[in-house]
Amino acid sequence: EAQVTQNPRYLITVTGKKLTVTCSQNMNHEYMSWYRQDPGLGLRQIYYSMNVEVTDKGDVPEGYKVSRKEKRNFPLILESPSPNQTSLYFCASSLGQGLSRAFFGQGTRLTVV
Amino acid sequence: GIQVEQSPPDLILQEGANSTLRCNFSDSVNNLQWFHQNPWGQLINLFYIPSGTKQNGRLSATTVATERYSLLYISSSQTTDSGVYFCAVHSGAGSYQLTFGKGTKLSVIP
Numbered sequence: 550e551a552q553v554t555q556n557p558r559y560l561i562t563v564t565g566k567k568l569t570v571t572c573s574q575n576m577n578h579e580y581m582s583w584y585r586q587d588p589g590l591g592l593r594q595i596y597y598s599m600n601v602e603v604t605d606k607g608d609v610p611e612g613y614k615v616s617r618k619e620k621r622n623f624p625l626i627l628e629s630p631s632p633n634q635t636s637l638y639f640c641a642s643s644l645g646q647g648l649s650r651a652f653f654g655q656g657t658r659l660t661v662v
Numbered sequence: 663g664i665q666v667e668q669s670p671p672d673l674i675l676q677e678g679a680n681s682t683l684r685c686n687f688s689d690s691v692n693n694l695q696w697f698h699q700n701p702w703g704q705l706i707n708l709f710y711i712p713s714g715t716k717q718n719g720r721l722s723a724t725t726v727a728t729e730r731y732s733l734l735y736i737s738s739s740q741t742t743d744s745g746v747y748f749c750a751v752h753s754g755a756g757s758y759q760l761t762f763g764k765g766t767k768l769s770v771i772p
Contacts, residue, residue, distance in 0.1 A: 582759065592748075594759040607759055637703060641760075650710035651695060651750075651760060656703045 551576045555640050555654035562630055562661055570625045570657050572640030578652075580643045581623040582607065583615065585636040586656075592639070598623055630661040664689045664753045668763035675739050675770050683734040683766045685749030693752035694725050695760070696734050700745045708734070708747075739770045 553574045562568055574581065582597035584607075594607030598617040612634055614626040623642075627634060640654040665688035675681055685694070696708040709716050709723040711732065716723055720739075725732040736743055746767050750760040 591764055592750075592760075592762040597758050599758070605758065639705060649693075650707055652707060653697070653705040656705070658703065 551652065553640055553642050553652050553654040555638075555657050557657060558655060559658050560660070562659070564631055564661055565629050568627050568630060568659075570627075570638060570640075570659070572623045572625065572654055573621050574623075574640075574642040574652070575621065576642060576644075576652065577620065578642040578644055579620070580645055580649075581617070582641050583613070583623070583625050584639045584641065585609065586639065587636050595625070595638075630659075632661050635659060635661050664691070664751060664761050666749055666751055666761055666763035668747075668749055668766050670766060671764065672767045673769070675768065677739060677741060677770055677772050679739050679770075680735070680737045681739060681768070683736070683747050683749075683768075685732040685734070685763055687730050687732075687749075687751050689753055690730070691727065691751040691753050693760075694727075694732050695750050696723055696732070697748040697750060698743075698745050699748065699765070705748075736768075739768075741770045741772055744768055744770050 556571045583595040584592045586592045593609050596615040598604040638657045641651045643649045643651040667686045669684045698706045711723045711725045713727045720737045722735045746765040748765045750762045
C-alpha cells in the first residue's frame with residue numbers, strides 16, 4: 550500500500566531535549582516536505598527536499614533541521630525544542646513539487662513542556 | 663504570495679443532505695488539491711484537480727482554472743464525512759510548497 554509513515558504519532562518532551570520525528574515513504578517520490586499545523590495559522594511549510602541531499606527552507610525553518618540521505622526517508626530534527634514548537638507536524642511526499650498529488654503522513658502531535 | 667480563500671468556514675448538515683464547498687484563489691495555479699482532515703487529525707488527499715471535473719463515489723470536484731475557483735460537492739452526507747476540508751494550490755515555477763486555505767469545518771449530524 551502506498552503510504553507516508555511518520556513516527557511517533559504522539560510525543561511529550563521537555564524543553565531542550567533533542568528529538569527526531571521520522572518520515573518514510575514507499576512510493577519512490579522525489580519531493581518530500583514538512584509542515585506544521587497550528588490553530589489560526591493553518592499549515593505552514595518548514596523544510597522541503599527535491600531529492601537526495603537537496604534540501605531547502607520553507608516559511609518557518611527556525612529551530613528545525615532536516616536531512617535527506619536516502620530517497621525514502623526525510624527526518625525532522627529539533628535540536629533544542631521549545632514550547633513554541635508544540636504543534637501538529639505532517640510529512641508529505643509527491644512525485645514532483647508541482648504537478649502531482651501530495652500524500653501526507655498520519656501526523657505527529659508534539660508537546661514541549 | 664498566492665491567496666486561497668475557502669467558504670463557508672463552518673457548515674452543519676443533517677445526515678443525507680448535500681453540500682458544496684468553495685475554494686477561490688488569487689492567481690493562476692498548476693496544481694489544486696482537496697484534502698479531508700478527519701477528527702483524528704489525518705490529512706487524506708481527496709482529489710488532485712488542476713482543471714476539469716472528477717468524481718469519487720459521493721464526492722466530486724470541479725476546478726475552473728480560468729475563473730480561479732474550485733468546488734467540492736458532497737452528496738448524501740454521512741457522519742464520517744465530518745472534519746475539515748482543505749483546498750491547497752501550487753502556483754508554479756519558483757514555488758516549492760502547497761498553499762492551503764483555512765478550511766471548511768463540516769459537521770454531519772445524525
